[in-house]
Amino acid sequence: MSSEIPGSPDFLHATRTSYDAIARPYAEQLSDWLGDRPLDLALVTAFAELVRSSGTAPVADVGSGPGHVTARLDGLGVPVFGVDLSPRMVALARQAHPGLRFHVGSMTALDLPDETLGGVLALYSIIHVPDDQLPTVFAEFHRVLVPGGHVLLGFQTGEEDTRLHLTERFEQRISLDYYWRTPQTVTEQLTKAGLRLDAQTVREPTPDETRPRAYVLAHKDA
Template structure:
């Protein structure tokens, strides 16, 4: 299979930025109580479903994967960047981290209780998002949950907007539009959390989490 340009550019960009990224974001949850809260909700609903197995897609340097492990989930991380995965393995040797793609998760159909996609779709061209969501649906067990995080657009008349990300160009999404794509993929929205930008944030965008369930 020929790798498309967006994935290749994302991999190369994050390989180059991995050490700096690790320094900037390794402790980010300590200043983000709302993020910790929604991750705790995600862990609780996955565990309540009877299967705590979760994949963290776009795991980066692994700090969120490690947090989910602390919350009691049987979690492993996947990222397209070998540089990120190396840092994750070095930092958390007791956890599993694989190089891979969200578009083709190396796991059987319907076996996971949860999928986390935290800011991992932002570099995916909008026309490829339905296929990514279909892959999330494929790997989830019936009743399994997806938690997806992203930056929101400023205007509902623009379902997506490009912004100048520090690594490679990225996309913001209007939450209702992405929720509609989730429904079309067989993933029903359960809840959403909208976090307003704070003065100390690097980017002054609304941040959104959508929690969805596979019927």
């Protein structure tokens, strides 16, 4: 599959280029953050159980990065593959987890047929999607899910919606926008896309985090 996304918006190019630049240190320093966060892991485990109980369709880990969460889902008995915008992230994921499938792609236009996924997992990947592109992303999630399929989103949050632009990370020059959104903002967009809310939760930041973390679980009507 080509690493190029024809006609992609500017934010996709900036995001891909930035993560290509920081792929190696990102993978080394954030190799398995779920292992240090039992509440987050419990939510991912619950998502895996919901997917397993609803059928055999696979899960797409969208924004899979170096592949550690994809591997977690595989270990929980879920058929899963990873999708990431950054070719270098995909290469590192394939190297670290040779038994799993990873490919380059964009959540704004998933290269998948309609109604083929039992679940979509997007942990800390919608944070780079601008407000005007979020409806497109959630419409894609709805399109590729089988009836009864589930979505689990994770993202940094706060009391109000905020945009941050970074020009450096891991001592590398980047150009990356971050969008911190309230759970209400995200759930409203999910509902407009035709997905039904199941649960939402916010946990306080750990000592090495600066913002609370929100999780939103939704499904496509059967």
